[in-house]
Amino acid sequence: MTQHGDSVSFDRAAGFYDATRRLSPQVSAAQTAQLREALRDVSGLTLEIGVGTGRVALPLAAAGQRLVGVDISSAMLAALRDKSPGAFPLVQADATRLPFRDGSFGGAVVAHVLHLVSDWRAVVGELRRVVRPGGVLLVTRGAQRAGAGLHAEITRRARAAAGWTMPPGRLDDLTELDAHMRAAGGEVTSLPAIPTDYPGTADDALRAIETNLMSWTWDFTDETRVAAAHEAREWVTQTYGDPASVVIASAPVQWRRYRLPEVTA
Numbered sequence: 001m002t003q004h005g006d007s008v009s010f011d012r013a014a015g016f017y018d019a020t021r022r023l024s025p026q027v028s029a030a031q032t033a034q035l036r037e038a039l040r041d042v043s044g045l046t047l048e049i050g051v052g053t054g055r056v057a058l059p060l061a062a063a064g065q066r067l068v069g070v071d072i073s074s075a076m077l078a079a080l081r082d083k084s085p086g087a088f089p090l091v092q093a094d095a096t097r098l099p100f101r102d103g104s105f106g107g108a109v110v111a112h113v114l115h116l117v118s119d120w121r122a123v124v125g126e127l128r129r130v131v132r133p134g135g136v137l138l139v140t141r142g143a144q145r146a147g148a149g150l151h152a153e154i155t156r157r158a159r160a161a162a163g164w165t166m167p168p169g170r171l172d173d174l175t176e177l178d179a180h181m182r183a184a185g186g187e188v189t190s191l192p193a194i195p196t197d198y199p200g201t202a203d204d205a206l207r208a209i210e211t212n213l214m215s216w217t218w219d220f221t222d223e224t225r226v227a228a229a230h231e232a233r234e235w236v237t238q239t240y241g242d243p244a245s246v247v248i249a250s251a252p253v254q255w256r257r258y259r260l261p262e263v264t265a
Contacts, residue, residue, distance in 0.1 A: 007072060007094065008116040008215050010052065014075035017053050020213050021112075023196070023253070030194045031253055032059040035109065035138055038191060038257050039065060042106035042136055049095040049123070050113035054080040054087070057109070061088050068105070070095065096122040103132040112142035116215065120171035124180065128260060137181075137258040141174050150240075151248050154205045154232050155214075162220050162228035174256055185261035193252035200250070202236045202243035 010017060023031065035056070039046060044066070048057045051069030053076055061067050067088040071077050077090050093099050096119055108127050114120040127137055159165070166172050178188045208214055209229040217225050233243060240246045 007096070007118045008218075009073045010071075010215070011073045011075040012218065013213075013215070014053065014073065014079045016213065017076065017079070020208070021055065022198075023055065024198060027194060027196050027253065028055075028059055031056070031255075032063050034191055034194065034255065035060060036063050036065060038138055038255070039107050039136060044106040044132075045104070046107045046109060047098075047100070047105045047127075047130065048109040048111070049098075049127070050111065050116070051080065051090070052076045054083060056111045058084055058087060060109070070098065096126060098126045098130050100130045102129050105131050105135065107131060107136040107138065110137065110139040112140065114139070114171040114174075114177070115141065115166070117170060118167075119169045120177070121169075121180070124177070128184070131260060133260055134262045135260050137260065138255055139174065139177065139258065140253065140255045141172070150202060150236075150246070151205050151251075154202060154236065155209075155216075157235055158206075158209050158228040158232040159216065161231040162217075162224050164216055164219060177258075178256070181258045185263075187259040189257040189259075191255040191257055193254050195252050196250040198250045200248050202240065202246040202248060205248060206233050206236070206243055 045068055046065055047068050047070065049070045051057050051071050052073070054069070057067055057069050058080075069077075069080070069088060069090045070093050071090075072092065072094050074092055077092055080090065091099060095113065095117055108131050110127070114123065117123050131137065171177060181188055206229050209217055209232070210226055212218065212225060220228070236243045236246060
């Protein structure tokens with residue numbers, strides 16, 4: 001795993017990210033339409049931090065949004081350039097230290113980032129600096145599969161078995177960001193949930209841990225990771241039956257819209 005401070009770089013995931021974090025064309029189109037509407041009154045450029053391979057940004061750019069993308073991972077940016085050379089400007093940088101002047105952007109997009117960075121408050125502070133007063137931040141944490149929380153419970157049990165806890169400084173729950181932004185004078189809106197259509201099984205969730213596809217598993221040796229997944233697999237089997245037959249419905253895509261105060265505090 002490549003880390004910058006305690007922020008996680010997805011260098012190692014560049015080759016499999018699109019295959020393992022994909023959205024269907026229908027869900028991607030619905031997401032793009034929702035984000036475009038949420039950014040409708042944003043003037044000038046929109047920044048996406050953690051742009052990755054362009055899962056969010058490329059459809060937005062194709063729909064007419066003027067973008068600049070930032071990522072800490074050179075490999076992810078290279079994959080994005082290979083897919084769509086010159087689609088929009090790309091910068092390799094740490095989101096806690098953005099290389100842009102104050103007020104450079106009208107809005108920003110943050111997808112599946114704040115639980116991976118060393119200091120989410122520093123990232124939000126940088127976004128508030130580079131996005132003009134009155135601008136918009138669009139943020140999603142990214143959802144695990146639903147199904148009565150089974151995917152989350154599998155992850156919790158595997159993490160406990162491996163001895164993993166969320167490192168200090170990372171954000172795992174957007175309600176904390178909601179409070180932070182309201183305290184700064186911002187407005188918080190939960191955008192309508194977008195249903196998804198990629199159901200999986202408990203076995204899929206367990207195999208993702210076993211094969212090291214999830215970023216939290218990169219901290220561990222193969223032996224520790226496989227043993228942790230085995231413990232979670234045993235629990236699923238005893239509780240629900242064969243993991244390959246236990247269906248986990250896909251969770252919706254959920255975005256927050258944060259309107260920055262008109263005057264910088």
